[in-house]
Amino acid sequence: MTPSQLHQRFTEIWGNPPGLRQLMAVNHTTVGLRFIVTAFIFFLIGGLLAMLIRSQLAVPDNTVLDHQAYNQLFTMHGTTMMFLFGTPIVEGLAIYMIPKMIGARDLIFPRVTAFGYWCYLFGGIFLYSSFLVGAAPDSGWFMYVPLSGAAFSPGPNSDFWLLGVTFVEISAIATAIELVVGILKTRAPGMAIHRMPLFVWAILVTAFMIVVGFPPLILASILLEIERAFDLPYFDVARGGDPLLWQHLFWLFGHPEVYILFLPAAGVISTVVPTFARYPLVGYGWIVLATLATGFLGFGLWVHHMYTVGIPHLALSFFAAASMAIAIPNGIQVFSWIATLWMGKPIFKTPLLFILGFFFIFVLGGLTGVMLALVPFDWQVHDTHFVVAHFHYVLIGGLVFPLFAGLYYWLPHFSDRLFSEHLGRWTFWLIFIGFNVTFLPMHLTGLLGMPRRVYTYPSGLGWDWLNLISTVGGFIISIGILVFIIDFFLHFRYGRPTGKNPWKAATLEWIIRTPVPPYNFISIPPVQGRYPLWDKEDLGRDVEQGAFFLSDPSSGRRETLGTSILEAKPEQIVHLPGNTWIPLITALMVALFFVGFLIQEYILAACGAGFTIIALLIWQWQWNGQSVPDTIDAGNGHILPFQYVSTQAPGWWGLVMAILADTALLSSLIYAYFFLWTVSAVWPPPGYENGNLLLAVIGLSLLLVSSGVMIWAKASTISRKSAYMKLGLVMVLLLGVAFMIIQLLVLQSYGFQPQEHIYPSLIYTITGFHLVHVGIGLLMIGFTITRSWKGYVNERRSLDIRITALFWHYTVVLWVVSFMVIHLFPFLT
């Protein structure tokens, strides 16, 4: 076939359906763009809220907003920028770019991509619908208790936040899981770990951080929502709870979030700088090192948001030290980028201008960050506008400027047209000057003592002019954004067509033809270096002619190449699902659950949960690969198996990552248990005896036996004893049901209610969380039994049982840990 025939055939296979059925699209290019556009719209809305805030603060005793509206606006501004703009736009960019950069045709779980988008969109709409009923969240984007608790926020304001943000976080975690698996398992052959583009490295580390960092906040949100709805006292001091628990869980998420936003932006810089410097990045290994180190150190800083809450000084010094130490990897990156520009011959186009703006702003933000890491200084400026200035320098400098650089850089890839360099420069200077006019004086406003989160201030305190200047600067930024929007729309009509690779960049996305086809690559090219397009300029031509992997579209299937984690050696063909309504339907069912919870119609919520489970079962049932042969010729002499018969199936890796996220959630719960234990005077409190320990031990034993039976059932599958496998699974199912009944009896044997005190509420919570896992495990077992009856599970295609077994063993381990915590620990003498 000629390249144009191949293009036509691949487009038929990978294309989106027309009209309203576009909503079925799962393709990463389409969904990635939806993410980016939606996030940008939320950015504009968040910016609008900021303008209202600045208008109110422009002069003393102003009355543009009353205190209630002000509280709602600053809460929603922060929430929007962090949850509805920051995280989704970096994930959207990753969804759009990663497969193109690593030589894949799509992300590895396309339906999850689409599901992630719908959860994000519905979660955002859910949050903003609070304005329609006059109940927008108003307790700050950090939702500190007791302010956000039922006593001080009796309306649904906090519920909108807790449920809406959790909804959006489902999207973030689902997307992060598939980004990790996609990066590890579908890179172009030869793109070994030491050749991955640095943007890909950044996204890999970021996705890991999301998987580990978001669950603490999800847990905190669940606990607070349970407290608000059912009166369990996690944060209520009178009944043994502690508001500081919320702060710990929130900032366990909140601080890594800063690096979750910054690292992808750093990845953009590491991509743009070599292109415009015309020189390979100086210190590739150093940047990988810095990215990895930031991924860890970012988790050791959370208490620097809590210096004033009364933690011992020595403990504060640990966090102060970690907060300063993180300057090292960030410094390494900055020096690498500067060295690259130094070595090369930089071309000062708009994207590079934004990078230079980043240097100036981010370094200043980093320096005030080191100042704030020092406990005595932080005590002086805590809760003042100095902190507001600092984190805007870090976040706008560290995220927004690199993002604009990335937008200008990749815009020609998307639209095949160049933006106006003239308007681009106007955009840059307006935003850059506006930003510094807004936030540089704000440091001084803070040092002069102006507190955050107050809706107005009296004159005569020395804050008047500074605030007015900040407001003027804010409006200058807005004009800059407006110029960008004008440029964006004009460039479609007046922009000069660019053709492929206008910047002469080195990464694989630039060999894709424009407008971007839905399949990315007609054939998947092998890669031999870090800069494939600089190594071989005509690589694109060979790709188009089908010279490499998987260039035969005759099967009509969506296929991409699966490779090994470290060396990227071809090891399997990944068969990807096509367009389907199921992600949208599933997300709608999840929305039903959240709406039911919000309006306290718990039957409706239960229906939502039930329908979600049914939708997920259909989702999984639809995809069985029965029509697919075990192996095919992938081209270049490689006969490769499909993932259904591979031991390296992406689904298995997806579960491993999901378990990692779940472990983070449950570790946070165990942390909460011990935290509340440390603050209690006596544990268990007087009058609370252990439940029926004998029954609990029997339950544990049943679960341990079930794990053994599961091993037997899995072994039977592989040794072709299908009947034993089914028997084994049925036995595990029965043991699981028996365990659940025993657990309920054990809870009953305690003879107290979870609302009475934190001690029983923790027992109920941990047991309840685990029972949810058992329930999911039993569903998976039932599902696998049904599939095996249909003949879908056998010795060659054993993925179902391997996944089910892994989850079940995990559930058993969870209970062993939980059993020790709630049944043994309190009674150790």
Next chain:
Amino acid sequence: MLGLFKHNRLIGMVNGFIIWSIYFVVVYSLLSIYCEKKTADVRFIGYLTIHCESRITDTSFIDIDIIILALGIITVVTLLLIMFAAIVSWRQWRLTNIGQSDIDEEVQERYQFMFITAFLMYILSFIAILWIGIPIFMLIPPCF
């Protein structure tokens, strides 16, 4: 299972910071539990509340709280562990640099990258632990 932590595995590359994470959680948790529990509830960790007194001059005494001693020992042991692992990774890197005929060139290139990254991660985590550990050795009252 332990094979996952070899320096030519993805996880092995970040061993240094895995150790740092464990160290960080352990010292922060031990200190927090000690400070919260030493007076209120001595049942579980009561033995930790014994103070060691060491005479440094004839006229003055210094109280070294047992928790400071424990955290100090943990810090030193962790630093030694990191040093040992760093030396191993350094040697592995040196060996791959010399060149081995039985290893494919591409694999060797990857090993070089992974070993040196692992080594530098150890160095960075060593600095991070030392930096965090310094206040412990200043012998300030632990729960002040």
